[in-house]
Amino acid sequence: MRVLFVLPKRFHFDKNLLAKYTVWGETFDYVRRRCDVEAELLDCDLGWVTQRHLIEQLVTRHHDVVVIWSASVADVPASLEVCQLVKELSPETKVMAYGDGPIYAAKLFRHAEFDAIFSDGDPEFAIASYLRHVSNPSSCGGAGRRVANVELLVDGQYVAPGPPELTPPDQWGFPPIDALPIDEYQAYYRNKYSHEKRLYPADVLSVTVSRGCTYRCHYCPTPLREGRKDRRRPVDQLVGWLEGVAERFSQVHLSSPIFTGDPLWVHEFCRALLDRAIQLQWRTTVRVDQLDEPLVKLMAEAGCKTLLFGVETLYSERPEAAEKADVGQLTAVSALLRRYGVRGKAFVMLGMPGQLRADILHTIATLRSMDLVVRPSGYTPLHHLHKMTVEELLQADLEQYDKKSFYNPATGLSKREFFQLLLRNDPEER
Incomplete structure (x- = not known):
């Protein structure tokens, strides 16, 4: 076949x-x-x-x-x-x-x-x-x-299918370096017109660490795509594979909805990298409320260079209504990251329900004052699509639903302002 x-x-x-x-x-x-x-x-x-x-x-x-x-x-x-x-x-x-x-x-x-x-x-x-x-x-x-x-x-x-079936984590595939057009991907990162050039080294690679998320963020496709149970590769299997690619790739993105969702696994993974003396820089996605000093210190020692986390929005007049992390938590975590030489990258959404222009500007200014890299994206109401008929879906401009450039004028931001915020350059993250 x-x-x-x-x-x-x-x-x-x-x-x-x-x-x-x-x-x-x-x-x-x-x-x-x-x-x-x-x-x-x-x-x-x-x-x-x-x-x-x-x-x-x-x-x-x-x-x-x-x-x-x-x-x-x-x-x-x-x-x-x-x-x-x-x-x-x-x-x-x-x-x-x-x-x-x-x-x-x-x-x-x-x-x-x-x-x-x-x-x-x-x-x-x-x-x-x-x-x-x-x-x-x-x-x-x-x-x-x-x-x-x-x-x-x-x-x-x-x-219709029967009950959903899941693949055991020890059977998940790895990036097929022999089959993917790696040279073309690296050429894209080296291209002078590439926005991603300032974000990643040309020889960056990504591998799945875990799947599933227990949180219920209505705007996120992860629970629909991967389920709500946290599932992870065996540490020995993953570290063995990373050891095999460390000479060719200088940085790896450890793809995970929430890398720190299983602290015992994280400790075992970091200790394995250190014990094998694997020289590899890596980055991953975490939650601010799961970070403490011993964990950040250990991850930094094991090669972590960037931690990404969702903030989504702060509110200028209602600080208690912060979406995922409040200013106090963010201040403490940003100080920890600076102490151990780890770059923090905060995901922000523009156009969330009830969010106003003042909230957006307040969120971005607050995060930048903490020396965090800010990645704004347009809030994308994907969950509304389930309710649409075929005719409505055919009429909709689905190319807007890219989880990046969806513009919502209800915030009070002009479309020009919206894209100016998306385009603004932060310090290099690499």
């Missing part, structure tokens, strides 16, 4: 190359190791890749299944275009989609008659289950059988 993994092309506000190593690359790695398939990656998001490259794959090479990573809702229009192209040029090829796109806009994927649509559970488990079904449906209970984590199109109707 031949499988083509496709990332569609769209016009980004910013590119997120780190997710290409994890949500895309690690999924691919799991499938090629666990399934009897010949699998390829085609990153149409690369600057030099044109429609010709995709058409050439569809016309000159037979693929049994094309798996489209609709990474965000903003990628949905491009994903639908790729599906239509596949159906026109290679009608015998099955088309499957996974990612945040089908999580929030499944109605559009049904409308476009995708053969398989990721629903919930872990995506690599979904893809592997579907490929086994395509390879031998009779051995799996027939064409109408439910496929784990997948809505399956059967005779014009979608068959």
